Amino acid sequence: MSALPTHSVTHSASLVTHAEELLEEHHVVAYSRNIGARERFALELVKHLHAMVEVQTVVLSGTGIHDLDSFCRQLDRTLPGTGARMRRTIDGPGGVCERMRDRPSDLASHIKHRYYIWRDADVLLKHNPKLFARLADAMMGVAAESEYASEDLLLLHRVVFIGATPLHTCFRDSKGPLRSWLSEAPQGGKPLWAVVTGIEHPPTAELVLA
Numbered sequence: 001m002s003a004l005p006t007h008s009v010t011h012s013a014s015l016v017t018h019a020e021e022l023l024e025e026h027h028v029v030a031y032s033r034n035i036g037a038r039e040r041f042a043l044e045l046v047k048h049l050h051a052m053v054e055v056q057t058v059v060l061s062g063t064g065i066h067d068l069d070s071f072c073r074q075l076d077r078t079l080p081g082t083g084a085r086m087r088r089t090i091d092g093p094g095g096v097c098e099r100m101r102d103r104p105s106d107l108a109s110h111i112k113h114r115y116y117i118w119r120d121a122d123v124l125l126k127h128n129p130k131l132f133a134r135l136a137d138a139m140m141g142v143a144a145e146s147e148y149a150s151e152d153l154l155l156l157h158r159v160v161f162i163g164a165t166p167l168h169t170c171f172r173d174s175k176g177p178l179r180s181w182l183s184e185a186p187q188g189g190k191p192l193w194a195v196v197t198g199i200e201h202p203p204t205a206e207l208v209l210a
Contacts, residue, residue: 015209016044019160022205023115027140027159029178031168032209041209042119042162054112062120062163066127071135075099090138100142103155113156122163125170133177136161140202141181141193148197171206178204 049057076086081102089095125132143157171178181191
């Protein structure tokens with residue numbers, strides 16, 4: 001059995017550099033028991049990404065996300081769309097997936113990467129694990145769809161989940177929402193995202209913070 005993609009780095013600058021390398025092919029689960037380490041990493045990562053060209057950064061404050069409504073409010077504010085206010089749905093018209101697929105015309109030609117930095121993602125994971133699983137599945141699913149199944153101009157989506165011990169525990173579960181697609185298919189049937197994208201599971205790596 002191959003080792004899990006887990007990486008441990010201590011210095012803040014090295015963490016950000018290593019996260020950037022991982023994000024080329026993975027979503028990143030950044031974990032630490034130390035709240036100061038998590039905060040420093042988040043701040044330095046956002047600062048680093050903001051300074052890059054052809055990049056759009058979407059920051060979600062997990063301390064304020066407890067249900068679908070609060071998640072949608074934050075995404076509506078941090079990722080403005082071209083249409084109406086977001087509906088409180090994940091898959092339906094005007095919902096989370098549709099907003100992630102949206103790319104305003106003024107950004108279409110020069111944005112090649114969109115990073116979602118979900119700070120304190122463990123808050124929702126603890127409060128409502130089923131909703132966390134559905135949202136993580138949607139975010140990483142749309143990312144895979146954009147990269148492998150869309151004929152539109154390529155836009156690479158990557159998610160950085162930052163949090164404490166529950167996030168680490170979730171990542172260690174090979175059948176959990178950070179390392180497998182959710183499936184509503186009959187037993188033995190492939191999950192929808194695997195069918196749509198040809199990717200058997202979302203590509204995630206864990207980064208252990210100091």
